[in-house]
Amino acid sequence: MDVKAAIATGQSQGVEIATIDLEEPREDEVLVRIVATGVCHTDLSAADGRLPVPTPVVLGHEGAGVVVEVGNAVETVSPGDHVVLSPGYCGACRQCLRGRTTYCERGGTLVFGGTRLDGSTKATLAGAPVRAGFFGQSSFAEYALVSATSVLRVDPALNLAHLAALPCGASTGAGAVLNTLRPSPDATLAVIGVGTVGMAAIMAARMTGVRTVIAVDRHVERLELATSLGATHAVESRTGVDLTGALLDLAPRGITHAFDTTGVPALISAAANALDTGGVCGFVAGTGATLALELGPMLAKGARLQGIMGGDATATLFLETLVSAYERGVLPVDRLVTEYPLHRIDRAFADMRSGATIKPVVVMDAR
Structure with a gap:
């Protein structure tokens, strides 16, 4: 045809x-x-x-x-x-x-x-x-x-x-939170890059009751939207900003979870350096990127990097979960x-x- x-x-x-x-x-x-x-x-x-x-x-x-x-x-x-x-x-x-x-x-x-x-x-x-x-x-x-x-x-x-909007972008972001990182309500989650993937991660964090969610982006208007969707704090990642310092100002003991959607090595490193003991930094992008990260502090804190493909979703089973969440108004x-x-x-x-x-x-x- x-x-x-x-x-x-x-x-x-x-x-x-x-x-x-x-x-x-x-x-x-x-x-x-x-x-x-x-x-x-x-x-x-x-x-x-x-x-x-x-x-x-x-x-x-x-x-x-x-x-x-x-x-x-x-x-x-x-x-x-x-x-x-x-x-x-x-x-x-x-x-x-x-x-x-x-x-x-x-x-x-x-x-x-x-x-x-x-x-x-x-x-x-x-x-x-x-x-x-x-x-x-x-x-x-x-x-x-x-x-x-x-x-x-x-x-x-x-x-x-x-x-x-659900099958890839939203599935990747929501799945990273719901399927992989699984932050508890007392966790501190930083989401770096709040496009569709990051916004879906923030919505998922709100769905599960995470009390501290930090949105990071270079677009001020996106940070405003992220706040309306569930982020409790916003950090503008303009050139020259000390992202690690900004995250530690909001979470002096370190963040328990970071989720990077940008694939930008400098931002991933900054988020990883702000992790609390036992913290995890998930990432979903990075084609062709090389990450320079000092291993000593990561080792001392028992922190880790976690690659996440497609929100670790199970095809239509997780997609059905997202459709239901959209239908209920929580996504x-x-x-x-x-x-x-x-x-x-x-x-x-x-x-x-x-x-x-x-x-x-x-x-x-x-x-």
Whole structure:
């Protein structure tokens, strides 16, 4: 079928809108009419050639839409169901069997490779293969072809453009707090970088009753929003600020938990140096970055660094938790979202790069 899609060609930064020919669903697949897809920094990195993503590839990995057709073996959803899509995973490797789907051992193929496990690309462009399985979905398109294991049915009354903020960005931030760091109410949590990931971490901390939450960012307006969403303190990380000192001023014994979303080595080091005895600094970004950290103080305090991939989430199981939290009003991701039509996706990318928008969501043009 002919489908309008945003394609990274590898010839330049950004994406191009073109019409691809998308295959029919196989027996274990679902064809979804995409209503909205969140924009993530991973999409930007892939479009700019900073990730090992083969091209041409249809980007987009936070899709939400309506089921159009299902394969013969699919029993979990039916045509007409409203759904949100999680990243793809194989379901059979050691990590998947442990529920650690974000560490799937076949992720190189299903996530960044943009194909099925058998190497097929799902689509063609002018007769040549185009990869339409980025994160298992390639949802910057009018339609996406996904494995049934990545599809979560949701209440049709919910706003799909808001739910499109959940599958990666919000899942990474909330999951880091709820699944990995697990701070107790008497903890002191510093969140460095309050974009979608950081804001979701702050919301999750409020959900679990953490009494001291410090938001760190260089955008004053984001710090104001973070405070309204649950942060108890705000630190502006402008050039020249002693972040370690600023954190210790607020928590003289040290912070028990730090969560970095920026991948900036200097900020991670500053947060790690402010840890209390037994403290942990989680991080979720850092492609190509090298961290210089003095090990002695970390050793003396029994402190540690913790890499966290995708919020240590278990595919649609954790996504269902987030949808429920949004529905109850305790995860108000709608306050982060700005919508853009598909033909304005370059503007969505630019606004995310500049920080003008926290969570761009691409809404498909009417057909």
